[in-house]
Amino acid sequence: xSVKCTKFSAWNWSPAMLIGISPKFEYICGKCGKYNKGRxxxxxxxxxxxxxxxxxxxxxxxxxxxVG
Numbered sequence: 001x002s003v004k005c006t007k008f009s010a011w012n013w014s015p016a017m018l019i020g021i022s023p024k025f026e027y028i029c030g031k032c033g034k035y036n037k038g039r040x041x042x043x044x045x046x047x048x049x050x051x052x053x054x055x056x057x058x059x060x061x062x063x064x065x066x067v068g
Contacts, residue, residue, distance in 0.1 A: 002059070003060070003061055004030050005028055006028040008063050009025070009027075010065075016039065021039050022045075022050060025038060025052065027052065027061060027063060029054040029059060030059070031059040032054060032057040034056040036054055038053075039052075040052055040063070049062050049064040049066070050063040050065060
């Protein structure tokens with residue numbers, strides 16, 4: 001089961017995008033409310049958005065962004 005993050009931010013461009021990795025996202029976990037950051041790749045992204053796992057509680061968070 002996954003939750004939607006409560007807040008998130010990221011730069012709109014990063015050199016990592018040249019090799020298929022997203023910019024670094026900073027977000028608040030939708031389950032435990034703790035601050036996290038991470039990147040997602042093409043295999044952790046779908047029509048819902050990017051999927052990142054909380055480093056504190058392990059919950060899968062959906063970052064609601066559209067790419068392309």
